[in-house]
Amino acid sequence: MNFKNIACSFLCYFIGVLAVSAQNEDIFGISDKAKSPKSESGLGNVARNVLEMFSLELSGGGAYQQFNTSFYSANPGLYPFTRVQNLEGDPLDISEENPLEMKGGDWVFPNWNGGVRINLFNLLTIGGGFGQEWGNLSPMRGGDYQFDFEGASYQVDKLYGTVGLVLYDANRRRSFLNWRYRHYSSSNYYMQSELRQRARQNYPWRFILEAEFGTLNLKKTYDASLDQGPEPYQSRLAVSDKNYYGLGLRIERDFSDYTKVFVKGGADFRSFTYAASDFSEFQELNQQVYAMQVGLAVRFPGTKRCKIAGCGVVMKHMHNGVEYRGSGIFNFQDRKIGQWY
Structure with a gap:
C-alpha cells in the first residue's frame, strides 16, 4: 500500500470519527450551520456565518x-x-x-x-x-x-x-x-x-x-x-x-x-x-x-429578520429552507417558558 492510499484511508477514518462525534456534540457548530442555512446561496450562507x-x-x-x-x-x-x-x-x-x-x-x-x-x-x-x-x-x-x-x-x-x-x-x-x-x-x-x-x-x-x-x-x-x-x-x-x-x-x-x-x-x-x-x-x-x-x-446578526406578512413566529424558524429570526437582536431568539416578553 503506497503513501497515497494510506493518506486516503486515514482521511476517511478521520471524517468518520468526526461524523460520529458530531452526533453527540457539535463542537464547531458545523451541524447547526448546515441544518439552518441563513441564505438562499451557499456563498451568502458562508458570509452570514462569518459575519455572526x-x-x-x-x-x-x-x-x-x-x-x-x-x-x-x-x-x-x-x-x-x-x-x-x-x-x-x-x-x-x-x-x-x-x-x-x-x-x-x-x-x-x-x-x-x-x-x-x-x-x-x-x-x-x-x-x-x-x-x-x-x-x-x-x-x-x-x-x-x-x-x-x-x-x-x-x-x-x-x-x-x-x-x-x-x-x-x-x-x-x-x-x-x-x-x-x-x-x-x-x-x-x-x-x-x-x-x-x-x-x-x-x-x-x-x-x-x-x-x-x-x-x-x-x-x-x-x-x-x-x-x-x-x-x-x-x-x-x-x-x-x-x-x-x-x-x-x-x-x-x-x-x-x-x-x-x-x-x-x-x-x-x-x-x-x-x-x-x-x-x-x-x-x-x-x-x-x-x-x-x-x-x-x-x-452582528447573521440570520435575517423575518418580514413575511402574517408570520407571527417570534423564535428562529424556516421559510423555504432558509432560517429567519422572529425577534429583534435585544431578545432571545429561542425563548423558553417564562421568557416570552
Missing part, C-alpha cells in the same frame, strides 16, 4: 495608575527633585549602584475603549480597537525626597489588540455537569433526568482570561503653572517604548443571542522617560495602570 462571528463593543470606566523609578543623576538640580517640606536631614546619598527608589500614583478618569471582537468556536476571542485615557500626575516620593511632575495631567491614545481564552461558559458548564454525573448509571432515570434539566438551563455567564498589547501615543501633557489655563507645552514626559502589554479578566453576561454586557478588570504595564530641564539626560519611568471598565457588546 464579529461584534462591536464600547466600554468605559476608571483606573489607578502608579509611576515608579530608580532615580539617579549626577545633577539632581536638573529635575523637579526636592526634599519633602525642605526638612533638614542626611544629605542625598545615591549612585548608579544604589539609586533612590521612588513611587507615586493617582487616578485615571475617564478612560474608554471601542473596538471589534471575533469569537472563534467559543474557545478563543481576538479583538482590537482604539482607546483614550486622561490621568493625573502626582509627585513620586522616596525617603525624604519627592519628584514633582511639571505637568499636572496627561492624555494617552492607544491602539490595541487582544487575545482571550474562554475559561468557563455554557458549553464548559455542560461538560462539567456531565463529568459530575459520570458515576450514575444510564438506567438511573432520576439522576439522568436531573442532568438533562440542568444542562438545558440558560447559563448567560462567560469568563475570559485576556491578554492585551498595543501602542501608545502621549498626546498632551499640561503645565499646571500656566496662568492662562491648560495650554500645551514641550513635554519632558515622553513614551520611551510605545509598545505596552496587559493582562485582565473579562466577565460577560448575555442579555440576548446578540447583546451582552461585560466587566473587565486588569493591569497594563508601560514605560516612559522624563527629561532633565536642559534635555541632556533622561530618567526611565515605569507605569502600571489598574483599570476597571464596564461595556456593551453587540454581535
